[in-house]
Amino acid sequence: MNSILAALKNKNILISDGAWGTFLHERGLQPGECPELWNITHRNDVFEIAKSYIDAGADIILTNSFGGSPLKLEHYGLQNRCAELNEAAAAISRFAAGAEHLVLGSIGPTGVMLMMGEISEETLSDGFRIQAEALQKGGVDAICIETMSALDEACLAIQAARASTGLEVVCTFTFEKTVTGEYRTMMGVSPAEMVHAVKEAGASVIGSNCGNGFDQMIDIVREIRSVDAITPILVHANAGKPIFQDGKTIFPETPEMMSAKVREMIRSGANIVGGCCGTTPAHIQGFVEAVRICS
Numbered sequence: 001m002n003s004i005l006a007a008l009k010n011k012n013i014l015i016s017d018g019a020w021g022t023f024l025h026e027r028g029l030q031p032g033e034c035p036e037l038w039n040i041t042h043r044n045d046v047f048e049i050a051k052s053y054i055d056a057g058a059d060i061i062l063t064n065s066f067g068g069s070p071l072k073l074e075h076y077g078l079q080n081r082c083a084e085l086n087e088a089a090a091a092i093s094r095f096a097a098g099a100e101h102l103v104l105g106s107i108g109p110t111g112v113m114l115m116m117g118e119i120s121e122e123t124l125s126d127g128f129r130i131q132a133e134a135l136q137k138g139g140v141d142a143i144c145i146e147t148m149s150a151l152d153e154a155c156l157a158i159q160a161a162r163a164s165t166g167l168e169v170v171c172t173f174t175f176e177k178t179v180t181g182e183y184r185t186m187m188g189v190s191p192a193e194m195v196h197a198v199k200e201a202g203a204s205v206i207g208s209n210c211g212n213g214f215d216q217m218i219d220i221v222r223e224i225r226s227v228d229a230i231t232p233i234l235v236h237a238n239a240g241k242p243i244f245q246d247g248k249t250i251f252p253e254t255p256e257m258m259s260a261k262v263r264e265m266i267r268s269g270a271n272i273v274g275g276c277c278g279t280t281p282a283h284i285q286g287f288v289e290a291v292r293i294c295s
């Protein structure tokens with residue numbers, strides 16, 4: 001098993017992978033279809049996505065398990081297959097990554113709100129435990145809790161993953177720029193509030209994913225660094241703000257546009273750089289080259 005913290009000591013800057021969701025849709029995943037079921041029914045498509053990022057030069061890849069919590073799987077009547085689908089996701093990425101590259105087990109939000117009393121802490125925590133244990137069984141090196149917006153859910157997920165697996169945990173939140181120019185999650189959480197809460201819950205790497213492109217992500221990294229000089233930061237930035245055009249969602253930032261700003265992202269304090277929605281292996285290859293040039 002590999003350690004992200006050890007890998008960072010070794011290499012300083014690590015490159016992570018790009019989009020999974022938008023990539024799966026490109027390969028034929030239909031709206032209303034369960035992406036995690038593809039770990040069984042379309043194993044080769046999932047493998048090829050994972051492998052394409054390794055071939056692009058990524059040090060880290062994630063797993064096709066973002067919506068793999070029992071609560072999300074319940075939408076498809078698949079909640080009883082949570083362990084099976086997550087273990088398969090991890091095994092596919094592990095196989096693509098080999099022993100030398102890192103695999104982070106992706107865990108996304110459940111879509112239910114603790115604050116509203118929609119669910120008990122115990123049920124929520126249990127789901128995260130089942131998912132994290134299955135990802136570990138499938139061979140991940142660490143857990144990545146991502147696209148979070150609520151502190152309570154993120155902290156429960158971190159604690160459940162830490163307690164059940166002992167693995168390193170990465171936690172990233174998604175921020176939007178408000179009309180007054182501040183960054184907040186959908187639930188009103190600021191980058192500074194996130195930093196304190198997720199570190200206390202046990203995350204060893206913090207950061208941000210998704211969002212509205214590379215420039216805003218650089219701002220967010222600076223804001224995190226203004227309150228925390230040490231904790232490693234991972235960013236998975238979208239290829240810009242999605243535009244809906246002719247019935248299709250388009251992500252405007254090209255590999256060239258994003259790669260040109262990788263140095264600035266690193267100078268602002270990011271330690272691990274990858275992409276989210278709309279990014280492709282070409283984006284990741286551009287990031288790898290940009291890091292190679294500046295190191």
Ligand SMILES: [Zn+2]
Pocket residue numbers: 209210211238276277
């Ligand atoms: Zn995204």
